[in-house]
Amino acid sequence: MNTTPDKTEILNWLRETNAERLAELWRRADETRRQHVGDAVHLRGLVEISNFCARQCAYCGLRMGNENLVRYRMLADEIFAAAQQAVKFGYGTVVLQAGEDYGITTEWLAEVVRRIKSETPLAVTLSLGERSNKDLAAWRAAGADRYLLRFETSDRNLFDEIHPPLGNRECDRIEILRRLREFGFEVGSGIMVGIPGQTFASVAKDIELFRELDLDMIGIGPFIPHPATPLGSGFKIFPPVNGEQVPNNELMVYKAVALTRLVRPDANIPATTALATINKKNGRELGLQRGANVFMPNLTPLKYRRLYEIYPNKACIAETGDACNGCLGLRIKGIGRHIGSGAGGRRDRQMLPEFEAGKEFCHA
Numbered sequence: 414m415n416t417t418p419d420k421t422e423i424l425n426w427l428r429e430t431n432a433e434r435l436a437e438l439w440r441r442a443d444e445t446r447r448q449h450v451g452d453a454v455h456l457r458g459l460v461e462i463s464n465f466c467a468r469q470c471a472y473c474g475l476r477m478g479n480e481n482l483v484r485y486r487m488l489a490d491e492i493f494a495a496a497q498q499a500v501k502f503g504y505g506t507v508v509l510q511a512g513e514d515y516g517i518t519t520e521w522l523a524e525v526v527r528r529i530k531s532e533t534p535l536a537v538t539l540s541l542g543e544r545s546n547k548d549l550a551a552w553r554a555a556g557a558d559r560y561l562l563r564f565e566t567s568d569r570n571l572f573d574e575i576h577p578p579l580g581n582r583e584c585d586r587i588e589i590l591r592r593l594r595e596f597g598f599e600v601g602s603g604i605m606v607g608i609p610g611q612t613f614a615s616v617a618k619d620i621e622l623f624r625e626l627d628l629d630m631i632g633i634g635p636f637i638p639h640p641a642t643p644l645g646s647g648f649k650i651f652p653p654v655n656g657e658q659v660p661n662n663e664l665m666v667y668k669a670v671a672l673t674r675l676v677r678p679d680a681n682i683p684a685t686t687a688l689a690t691i692n693k694k695n696g697r698e699l700g701l702q703r704g705a706n707v708f709m710p711n712l713t714p715l716k717y718r719r720l721y722e723i724y725p726n727k728a729c730i731a732e733t734g735d736a737c738n739g740c741l742g743l744r745i746k747g748i749g750r751h752i753g754s755g756a757g758g759r760r761d762r763q764m765l766p767e768f769e770a771g772k773e774f775c776h777a
């Protein structure tokens with residue numbers, strides 16, 4: 414019963430609506446998570462370092478065409494201060510995320526990374542879009558440990574419609590993921606669930622692709638319409654294919670998260686902010702109980718945070734660092750889990766022979 418689901422089973426689970434049957438999927442995902450990555454919930458402090466973007470993604474509120482958004486780029490000192498806050502709160506990782514902002518230059522960011530790596534024990538994750546080989550190699554050489562780049566959907570036609578190329582540069586996120594691995598990064602990717610035009614078969618293929626790419630981290634969140642984007646007008650632009658449209662609701666996200674845990678048992682899988690946004694009460698907890706093992710508290714300074722509006726009504730838009738830290742500690746404890754120590758990388762786990770499922774370990 415605990416074998417990894419094949420393609421047909423994945424598709425059947427994605428279409429499942431019976432609550433009792435689904436309880437079985439949640440149980441399997443939770444058990445697999447416990448066996449392979451234990452009860453620790455690893456925390457990654459998210460710092461949204463810039464909302465400038467050169468791209469025109471049809472889903473994202475940061476798209477260049479959104480002229481109503483006040484743009485910001487954090488100063489190097491502000492980023493470093495946020496990283497120090499991550500250390501203070503005991504997080505093992507800081508994630509620097511931004512729009513695809515070419516004002517973030519190769520050397521400037523390399524210096525930011527070098528400073529965090531030399532003055533703190535943090536792992537550094539970057540999520541800065543489709544940058545050149547030169548940039549990626551330079552940031553890896555500066556000490557960046559991980560890179561996140563969601564492929565968003567494995568349906569090439571849908572991806573091309575919602576993610577126009579930059580100039581005449583071809584855009585192949587799968588290829589970039591391979592390259593990131595060659596450069597020595599731990600590699601993360603992921604999808605949005607419920608993109609207008611997305612079918613169940615296409616989400617099943619996404620999950621198959623997670624399996625194939627042997628990803629270290631996999632982020633899955635609901636598509637949330639942003640009114641200042643072409644997709645914000647809902648499902649009118651991309652009508653359902655053959656009458657089929659994957660809903661962008663939380664149940665669909667839990668199914669995708671749970672199945673992803675079954676196909677990639679030792680990956681790091683976050684309960685995403687987008688999931689917390691559509692169920693502010695307990696979306697995070699349910700995500701963590703249905704396959705996820707990572708949580709990404711927001712460390713972006715409050716004055717910038719509301720401007721990083723990839724979608725509206727983001728969860729935790731007003732919490733200060735201390736309040737947020739207290740709240741999430743209680744949430745994690747409340748579901749019988751504990752906060753992970755150390756950087757919590759997939760590779761660290763693989764390299765530690767003494768790691769036993771269910772037990773936390775220390776890197777010191």
Ligand code: SAH
Nearest residue numbers: 472473511512513542563635636637723724
């Ligand atoms: N510029 C970087 C970071 C983008 S924001 C990049 O392109 O990789 C990180 C993720 O937010 C995106 O990969 C996308 O999956 C998600 N996102 C963007 N707009 C969204 C929306 N309207 N609803 C839900 N998720 C969204």
